[in-house]
Amino acid sequence: MKNAKEFIKVKGITKYFGGSDKPTLEDINLTINEGEYIAILGPSGSGKSTLLRTITGLVKPDNGEVIFDGQKVTGVNPYASIVFQTFALYPWLTVRENVELGLKAKGFPKDYMRRKAEELISLIGLDGFEEAYPKELSGGMRQRVGFARALAVEPKLLCLDEPFSALDFLTAENLRTELVELWQEKRMPIKSIIMITHGIEEAVLMADKIVMLSRNPAHIIAEIKIDLPHPRNRKSPEFERLVDSVYKLLIKGKIEDNEEEKLSKSISSGKEKEAGEKPVQIPNAHVGVMSGLLELIDDNGGKMDIYQLGGDLMMEIDDLLPNIEGISMLNFAEVREGDIFITELGREFVELEKDESKELFRKQLENISTFRLIMNVLNNKRNHTMKEEFFKELFKKHFPQHEMEGIMDIIIDWGRYAELFNYDRDSEELYLDNEENEEI
Ligand code: ADP
Numbered sequence: 001m002k003n004a005k006e007f008i009k010v011k012g013i014t015k016y017f018g019g020s021d022k023p024t025l026e027d028i029n030l031t032i033n034e035g036e037y038i039a040i041l042g043p044s045g046s047g048k049s050t051l052l053r054t055i056t057g058l059v060k061p062d063n064g065e066v067i068f069d070g071q072k073v074t075g076v077n078p079y080a081s082i083v084f085q086t087f088a089l090y091p092w093l094t095v096r097e098n099v100e101l102g103l104k105a106k107g108f109p110k111d112y113m114r115r116k117a118e119e120l121i122s123l124i125g126l127d128g129f130e131e132a133y134p135k136e137l138s139g140g141m142r143q144r145v146g147f148a149r150a151l152a153v154e155p156k157l158l159c160l161d162e163p164f165s166a167l168d169f170l171t172a173e174n175l176r177t178e179l180v181e182l183w184q185e186k187r188m189p190i191k192s193i194i195m196i197t198h199g200i201e202e203a204v205l206m207a208d209k210i211v212m213l214s215r216n217p218a219h220i221i222a223e224i225k226i227d228l229p230h231p232r233n234r235k236s237p238e239f240e241r242l243v244d245s246v247y248k249l250l251i252k253g254k255i256e257d258n259e260e261e262k263l264s265k266s267i268s269s270g271k272e273k274e275a276g277e278k279p280v281q282i283p284n285a286h287v288g289v290m291s292g293l294l295e296l297i298d299d300n301g302g303k304m305d306i307y308q309l310g311g312d313l314m315m316e317i318d319d320l321l322p323n324i325e326g327i328s329m330l331n332f333a334e335v336r337e338g339d340i341f342i343t344e345l346g347r348e349f350v351e352l353e354k355d356e357s358k359e360l361f362r363k364q365l366e367n368i369s370t371f372r373l374i375m376n377v378l379n380n381k382r383n384h385t386m387k388e389e390f391f392k393e394l395f396k397k398h399f400p401q402h403e404m405e406g407i408m409d410i411i412i413d414w415g416r417y418a419e420l421f422n423y424d425r426d427s428e429e430l431y432l433d434n435e436e437n438e439e440i
């Protein structure tokens, strides 16, 4: 694009939440030019909404600043509006009144408001529904009202926070196409769009540039220009090639980073005493799903394209990736360039008899610091029993607070499967099955 004009500059944004010593966003730097449609892509919980809220002034960063159209953002930014996944419409107001609300806030005269609201309603394709109430509308129509209301304040920046994810596929696809058309034909007087999504195809379909975030903390791991002309065709080879390469980058960011971390941990673990060892976060991976994946990869000659694997299993990337992280963490598989390879150990795990494969799983768990910590505690307690709550306290500095419950469930799932320890649901305690002789 010739003489691109800078519109928004995000400079070194870091944000911490709720006393955690790990930031949610870390040193985010991003420039958005006038006329750009940006898609922010990242796993759920990575901080996409937080970044958007920082740009619009709803969240105050701990470090760094946002420059918006030449001015530093210091409070809620009146020139930005957000469309959310589900837009809260006032049920007692008609479509027109709901849209006018945005205009009222600006203090426009009454007849101007009416005309403007009608224009917007027509723009977003709701002609004839001006006097309808939200409960009479389908989900897609309600989301259209959401768009109209967001546009009513005449924003310079339109922010979209997963605006299509609550809609069925066809409705979503229609809205996507129409939005791109409105944007391409410059029928909305806005300078830029920032859209959050966790759908790679959605990003490639709509945006000029994809900004990819890693998780925990969020960094920008890639900026990818999408210069396919509109209208874009999901089935074209260029489209598929781009989706595939974005997919590979996303996986690389998420898993290969972990591998590096793991490597540096295993190198340093020789020096570190156990007491100082940090627990690693266990991904949301289920033993059953991990075994199934390994069998599938093994059946496919030991190697699979992760993108294809997701398609074959009809699994969303958010559900698939933690399981892939899990089998990588256990050294049953390795991820390289978007492909997953089964390791020698992984093959053994699949092919051994049940008891022996359990034994192998147990050995692998003993290599993971989190499980070593738990075993240390249980071994050192005289009754070999400890409250689950104790471990949550122990881990709370290292794992995100809101994921603690889920992570503990997974730890217990893995540990019980491996027969490393046992768990009593009633007393919520982990314990060692030392009285094995009782069972014989
Ligand atoms: P995403 O939109 O990528 O799914 P979010 O930005 O919503 O992610 O959240 C990122 C992380 O920040 C999550 O761990 C979430 O729990 C945390 N978080 C977001 N907002 C708040 C808040 N107001 N207070 C505490 N934690 C928050």
Ligand code: MG
Residues within 6 Å of the ligand: 048, 049, 050, 161
């Ligand atoms: Mg979000």
